Amino acid sequence: MKPHTFASEAPTLRDLARRGYRHDFNLSGAQQPDEGLDLHRHPGRFRIHEVHRFEGASDPEDMCVVYAIESESGVKGVVVDAYGHYADSQTTELLRGLAVPLP
Template sequence: MKNYDTLSEALNDLKTRGYSNDFNLKPHCIECPAHKLELYPEQFEVKEVYRFEGMSNPDDNSILYAIESKDGFKGVLVDAYGVYAESLTEEMIRKLKVVR
């Protein structure tokens, strides 16, 4: 995995590598509104994960997931650390959990 200084740098690089779609997090799946697509935990893999901390506010943290569906549809999901964890299904929590 690469190292990035900023979230925008990571997003730009991932886009050049084919992760050009934007996903939104829902309690039971991720969705790509532009393609009217929903992917459930068994339908996608998290290929890369990057964490970013805000310079001026330590609470301003985000996590970037590079995601690929089983049929090759690629995109990114940007989320704040733990903000939505309470509303996710157990399957989604397991799928997006980062072990480091």
């Protein structure tokens, strides 16, 4: 099933949650309830399935990227990161190293 394309982050996150992407992989360290799902400690255990990029029409702070990710154990979730000047450089660099399946 091909994912829908939405104009903003909120409907995209709702659609991903509906399709099983419910875990928040943004959390790390002590915040992550399951150490095996800590994306920052174990990036090799994750694969990006979809990438959705949004540009703020009037506010550069609205620019973000939503990543739909699955762990090797089958847990689906998301990472939301800004891009451009507001991006978290550590998260952006980490996500660049994850495997992305070919269409």
